[in-house]
Amino acid sequence: DSGVTQTPKHLITATGQRVTLRCSPRSGDLSVYWYQQSLDQGLQFLIQYYNGEERAKGNILERFSAQQFPDLHSELNLSSLELGDSALYFCASSVYGTNYGYTFGSGTRLTVV
Amino acid sequence: DAKTTQPNSMESNEEEPVHLPCNHSTISGTDYIHWYRQLPSQGPEYVIHGLTSNVNNRMASLAIAEDRKSSTLILHRATLRDAAVYYCILHFGNEKLTFGTGTRLTIIP
Numbered sequence: 001d002s003g004v005t006q007t008p009k010h011l012i013t014a015t016g017q018r019v020t021l022r023c024s025p026r027s028g029d030l031s032v033y034w035y036q037q038s039l040d041q042g043l044q045f046l047i048q049y050y051n052g053e054e055r056a057k058g059n060i061l062e063r064f065s066a067q068q069f070p071d072l073h074s075e076l077n078l079s080s081l082e083l084g085d086s087a088l089y090f091c092a093s094s095v096y097g098t099n100y101g102y103t104f105g106s107g108t109r110l111t112v113v
Numbered sequence: 114d115a116k117t118t119q120p121n122s123m124e125s126n127e128e129e130p131v132h133l134p135c136n137h138s139t140i141s142g143t144d145y146i147h148w149y150r151q152l153p154s155q156g157p158e159y160v161i162h163g164l165t166s167n168v169n170n171r172m173a174s175l176a177i178a179e180d181r182k183s184s185t186l187i188l189h190r191a192t193l194r195d196a197a198v199y200y201c202i203l204h205f206g207n208e209k210l211t212f213g214t215g216t217r218l219t220i221i222p
Contacts, residue, residue, distance in 0.1 A: 002156070002158075004156075031207060033209055033210070035212075042212060042213075042214060043151075043157070043212035045209045045210070048209055050207070055207070056208070056209055058209065090156045090157070092156075092157075092210075094207070096207050100162075101147065101149075101159025101160075101162060102157075102159060102210060103159065104156030104157045105156055106155060106156050107155075107156050
């Protein structure tokens with residue numbers, strides 16, 4: 001157990017639907033990062049939050065959104081799902097402002113059918 | 114983001130040392146060199162990081178060239194559980210980690 005909890009572990013849904021992925025960061029970590037990993041794209045950075053505020057955005061589609069709540073957990077919302085959104089979605093957390101390692105969760109495997 | 118170059122794949126025999134190279138000729142003075150690995154069906158896992166001096170921890174050693182334009186991750190005694198994709202990443206502060214394609218390490222029993 002890395003200390004970063006992601007739920008659900010697996011999700012199967014139909015095209016056009018909306019899903020929410022949840023991430024609880026490691027205790028004490030204020031920063032949360034979301035990544036997408038598909039077979040042909042590798043690990044792609046989506047978005048970063050620090051203490052509830054958005055800090056950086058990567059290649060995140062407009063159909064996707066995220067937020068970080070006062071208790072520091074984060075949710076990634078994916079809407080109008082397409083087949084190409086099928087991927088592993090990872091969350092990572094870190095202590096802000098340091099050069100220590102980031103801790104990743106075990107991911108949510110999303111399958112869009 | 115400064116770029117790193119790694120071999121696509123490497124093989125090593127079980128219980129032998131493994132040296133995974135990484136070139137980063139455009140590294141800036143404030144960039145730390147981080148290594149992560151990703152085992153099959155798992156999230157990336159932090160391995161080690163360093164700035165200028167060589168570093169050791171329970172998982173591995175990191176050897177950094179004097180000019181910092183290259184580094185080597187050393188697994189002292191590879192086991193089957195070390196089979197993974199290893200990523201060398203330049204990183205500073207609270208920035209996002211940018212993953213390349215990494216080196217797929219295969220351990221031969």
